[in-house]
Amino acid sequence: QEQLVESGGGVVQPGRSLRLSCVASGYTFSSHGMHWFRQAPGRGLDWVAVIWFDGSKTYYADSVKGRFTISRDDSKNTLVLQMNSLRGEDTGVYYCARDVGVVGPELDLWGQGTLVTVSS
Amino acid sequence: DVVLTQSPLSLPVTLGQPASISCRSSQSLGHTNGNTYLNWFHQRPGQSLRRLIFRVSYRDSGVPDRFSGSGSGTEFTLKISRVEAEDVGVYYCGQGTYWPPYTFGQGTKLEI
Numbered sequence: 001q002e003q004l005v006e007s008g009g010g011v012v013q014p015g016r017s018l019r020l021s022c023v024a025s026g027y028t029f030s031s032h033g034m035h036w037f038r039q040a041p042g043r044g045l046d047w048v049a050v051i052w053f054d055g056s057k058t059y060y061a062d063s064v065k066g067r068f069t070i071s072r073d074d075s076k077n078t079l080v081l082q083m084n085s086l087r088g089e090d091t092g093v094y095y096c097a098r099d100v101g102v103v104g105p106e107l108d109l110w111g112q113g114t115l116v117t118v119s120s
Numbered sequence: 121d122v123v124l125t126q127s128p129l130s131l132p133v134t135l136g137q138p139a140s141i142s143c144r145s146s147q148s149l150g151h152t153n154g155n156t157y158l159n160w161f162h163q164r165p166g167q168s169l170r171r172l173i174f175r176v177s178y179r180d181s182g183v184p185d186r187f188s189g190s191g192s193g194t195e196f197t198l199k200i201s202r203v204e205a206e207d208v209g210v211y212y213c214g215q216g217t218y219w220p221p222y223t224f225g226q227g228t229k230l231e232i
Binding site: 035037044045046047050059060061095097101103104105106107108110111112113 | 151153155157159167168169170171174180212214216217219220221222223224225226227
């Protein structure tokens with residue numbers, strides 16, 4: 001069945017780096033764009049970044065621009081979020097989501113999330 | 121950025137009774153291609169998100185027909201005709217007409 005599984009979360013000190021992965025299965029990963037979202041404890045959902053199905057375009061939320069990098073490895077069906085210069089406000093559960101849209105995002109499949117805690 | 125405002129933020133309901141959640145947008149969500157990219161998601165406690173409704177009123181595969189979405193422009197509604205125990209959790213509206221960023225409402229917590 002179609003599935004997204006995130007990993008790589010953990011506790012990290014401010015200013016350090018962390019690399020999140022999202023492994024897709026049950027569908028053709030290379031056919032769809034992918035997004036990262038995050039949810040701070042007790043808060044709502046925030047969009048983080050997107051990568052086009054062919055990797056040709058990426059966009060970032062202003063809050064992470066210049067610090068985070070989204071990438072994909074279609075040979076491994078894996079989406080990656082490289083997070084550098086982490087801050088306390090980056091704490092939260094990070095979700096990857098599949099985008100089956102052509103014009104606007106159509107987020108039809110979500111992973112279970114991985115928790116990132118930025119704390120000294 | 122488009123701001124989505126949900127109401128109510130907390131929704132106590134009785135099993136078998138209907139429930140309704142409103143989502144109001146800071147600007148009209150009709151795209152120039154004729155579609156409206158307003159979606160509804162459900163998040164059970166401790167779980168990930170599941171999309172229920174896309175483009176205002178289309179139910180995702182496997183979503184019970186007691187869920188329905190309606191609306192246009194800046195006003196949208198998610199209705200549950202008869203609430204069941206498995207419907208507890210937080211409901212979010214999300215828009216993809218004007219993006220990035222993709223934005224969500226604050227969430228509505230439905231509890232029995």
